[in-house]
Amino acid sequence: MKEIYLDNAATSYPKAPGVSEAISFYLSSIGCNVNRGAYKKAYQAEEIVFETRELLCRLFHFDKPEHVIFTKNITESLNVIIKGLLKPGDHVIVSSMEHNAVMRPLNSLKNRNLEVTTLECNTEGELSEEQLKLFPSLVKPHTKAVIMTAASNVCGTMLPLKEVGKICREHHIFFIVDSAQTAGFSEIDMNLHHIDALAFTGHKGLLGPQGIGGFLINESLAAVMDSLIEGGTGSFSELETQPAYLPDKFEAGTLNVPGIFGLNAALKYLFQIGIGTIREQELHLLDLFMLRLLEIPQIRLVGKRDLRKRTSIVSIDLPNHDCSELSYRLYKEYGIMTRSGLHCAPSAHRTLGTFPQGTLRFSFNHFNTDKEALQTIDCVRQSLKLQVLSKSRQPPRSRPPQ
Numbered sequence: 015m016k017e018i019y020l021d022n023a024a025t026s027y028p029k030a031p032g033v034s035e036a037i038s039f040y041l042s043s044i045g046c047n048v049n050r051g052a053y054k055k056a057y058q059a060e061e062i063v064f065e066t067r068e069l070l071c072r073l074f075h076f077d078k079p080e081h082v083i084f085t086k087n088i089t090e091s092l093n094v095i096i097k098g099l100l101k102p103g104d105h106v107i108v109s110s111m112e113h114n115a116v117m118r119p120l121n122s123l124k125n126r127n128l129e130v131t132t133l134e135c136n137t138e139g140e141l142s143e144e145q146l147k148l149f150p151s152l153v154k155p156h157t158k159a160v161i162m163t164a165a166s167n168v169c170g171t172m173l174p175l176k177e178v179g180k181i182c183r184e185h186h187i188f189f190i191v192d193s194a195q196t197a198g199f200s201e202i203d204m205n206l207h208h209i210d211a212l213a214f215t216g217h218k219g220l221l222g223p224q225g226i227g228g229f230l231i232n233e234s235l236a237a238v239m240d241s242l243i244e245g246g247t248g249s250f251s252e253l254e255t256q257p258a259y260l261p262d263k264f265e266a267g268t269l270n271v272p273g274i275f276g277l278n279a280a281l282k283y284l285f286q287i288g289i290g291t292i293r294e295q296e297l298h299l300l301d302l303f304m305l306r307l308l309e310i311p312q313i314r315l316v317g318k319r320d321l322r323k324r325t326s327i328v329s330i331d332l333p334n335h336d337c338s339e340l341s342y343r344l345y346k347e348y349g350i351m352t353r354s355g356l357h358c359a360p361s362a363h364r365t366l367g368t369f370p371q372g373t374l375r376f377s378f379n380h381f382n383t384d385k386e387a388l389q390t391i392d393c394v395r396q397s398l399k400l401q402v403l404s405k406s407r408q409p410p411r412s413r414p415p416q
């Protein structure tokens with residue numbers, strides 16, 4: 015049985031060509047730390063680390079490579095930004111589609127008098143024009159920032175970064191974006207979208223390895239943030255306080271250099287293929303898949319049907335079936351890997367009307383084929399039939415105690 019991987023929103027697989035070779039080259043032929051030693055191999059490693067900062071600047075339309083901070087993933091990036099910026103008495107606005115990588119650090123700060131307002135999206139996960147019009151009325155004198163995902167990891171609906179960024183700029187509040195589900199799939203322009211900090215993770219749409227992520231941050235936001243993690247940087251060793259300049263202010267401790275080598279290769283692949291091409295291929299698969307999926311009567315598509323406003327995630331709700339059972343059957347009987355449940359975003363499910371049951375999520379990569387998409391549809395049909403059959407054979411369930 016040939017396995018089909020449709021869990022790319024969790025982490026992409028396969029990785030970009032050249033990623034494992036780059037990691038292996040670093041581990042077998044370089045292996046040195048950066049910013050610490052004055053020898054050739056250390057300089058070779060530093061060159062790749064700096065080049066990776068430049069590639070990320072090119073990707074996100076930013077012009078300060080030294081303002082690209084490496085972390086281990088976007089969760090760490092968001093924690094560093096949220097906990098470094100927000101102080102007791104501050105107010106922050108989020109959308110109702112946020113991942114727990116945003117909601118958990120914010121909720122933990124509520125104990126320290128942080129006020130959080132949620133801008134509700136509609137039942138397709140969208141911030142409509144009417145809701146956007148409401149937005150300025152949520153801004154208070156102590157509003158410090160808006161933190162928003164570029165697209166929902168539950169249903170793939172994209173949020174209007176440019177419009178939200180413009181409102182933030184007009185009200186002098188920081189705009190912080192979680193790009194986990196769109197980096198490598200759609201263009202994010204830090205200037206055009208008025209983004210002050212853009213957090214990214216290397217292992218999803220950027221097609222790099224796990225364990226490497228980061229954020230790009232402008233001068234004005236970096237200046238008012240405290241550093242969350244402090245320690246050695248290889249610079250100003252005589253000081254027992256964290257250096258104030260970037261990237262060292264936010265980059266204490268040894269970096270994941272093998273991960274950066276892998277990400278470097280992945281980014282070069284993305285530029286070679288072109289994000290536009292990747293997006294086109296994924297949307298083609300999505301169209302093919304969704305069209306047929308919607309013909310299956312037991313299934314309700316969650317999120318937007320319109321391809322222009324979504325990423326290559328298809329989440330479904332099965333009003334009369336169990337999502338996790340279908341996900342299990344798809345893997346056990348056909349080798350198809352999907353994810354079911356709440357996807358670490360309970361607020362998004364409440365918005366979409368899929369809490370607490372969750373959804374079954376198929377998420378594509380441009381490496382998937384038409385054949386895989388069509389085969390998955392057949393297997394879904396088949397599995398749902400089996401699920402109905404096995405249910406009809408079960409004795410009727412007695413009523414639960416009231």
Ligand SMILES: Cc1ncc(COP(=O)(O)O)c(C=O)c1O
Nearest residue numbers: 087088089113115163167194215
């Ligand atoms: C929108 C969003 N934000 C944050 C994350 C967290 O990513 P990581 O585990 O790489 O930190 C995810 C992961 O699924 C996500 O989808």
